[in-house]
Amino acid sequence: MKIAKLSEIPEREIRSPQGKYHLVRQSISQALGGIKDVGTWGGGHPFDVEYFRLPPGAANFPFHAHSAQWELYIFVKGRGSVRGAESTVVVEEGQSIIFKPGEAHQILNTSENELSYFVVADHNLADIIAYPDSGKWGIKPQQKFFTMEETSYYEPGD
Numbered sequence: 001m002k003i004a005k006l007s008e009i010p011e012r013e014i015r016s017p018q019g020k021y022h023l024v025r026q027s028i029s030q031a032l033g034g035i036k037d038v039g040t041w042g043g044g045h046p047f048d049v050e051y052f053r054l055p056p057g058a059a060n061f062p063f064h065a066h067s068a069q070w071e072l073y074i075f076v077k078g079r080g081s082v083r084g085a086e087s088t089v090v091v092e093e094g095q096s097i098i099f100k101p102g103e104a105h106q107i108l109n110t111s112e113n114e115l116s117y118f119v120v121a122d123h124n125l126a127d128i129i130a131y132p133d134s135g136k137w138g139i140k141p142q143q144k145f146f147t148m149e150e151t152s153y154y155e156p157g158d
Contacts, residue, residue, distance in 0.1 A: 004031035006051060022058035026051045028118075046123055053116045054080065054109040063133045065104035068124040072098045073107070078115035081108045085132075104132055 009026040016022070028049040054060055063083060073082075079092040083106040090110075091097065099105045109115040129138040138145045 002032045004028055009051075020059060021061055022055055023060050024053040048119075048121045048123060050119050051116065052107075052119060053114055054078075054107065055114060056109055056112050058109050060107040062131050062136075063104055063106040064138075065130045065132070066099075066101055067128040067130070068101050069127045070098065070100055070122045071105075072096065072120040074118040074120075076116050076118065078109065078113050079111045080115040081110050082106070083108060104130070 006026065006028070009028060009031045011024050011026055013024045014022070028051060029045045029047070032045070052060060065085075073091075074096045075091050075093050077093050079090065081088050082091050082097055085104045088108075091107075107115070107117070127140040129140070131137065134147075136145055136147055
């Protein structure tokens with residue numbers, strides 16, 4: 001049995017170059033012996049649990065949708081909004097929301113106070129992430145990001 005105390009788990013602050021995306025995250029699963037973004041096939045947990053804090057005015061990540069990953073958000077402090085494919089809704093402490101694969105989402109702190117929440121995500125052998133606003137794509141576990149042009153399955157001359 002392993003026990004982790006949130007106050008003792010290292011914090012990682014992540015900020016985009018222009019500061020639009022800004023968060024502090026703590027990987028609870030990793031503190032309990034898991035390997036970040038590596039499921040049971042790589043010696044990690046079948047899910048990942050993290051604690052996030054967003055400062056006022058920040059977004060967590062660019063608007064995105066996972067092709068394989070489920071994510072459960074549990075809001076514990078503050079108020080903000082969740083952008084989905086069809087609408088943006090207000091969220092506050094005590095609320096939860098779940099995103100199934102293919103559902104685009106983004107968390108925004110629209111208040112003057114910190115917004116904090118837990119995220120529980122499952123692990124798949126691989127995941128492709130689409131970024132509808134920019135046309136980018138990402139792949140996990142490699143953590144590589146691309147812009148692509150559609151092409152045919154066969155190469156010319158096949």
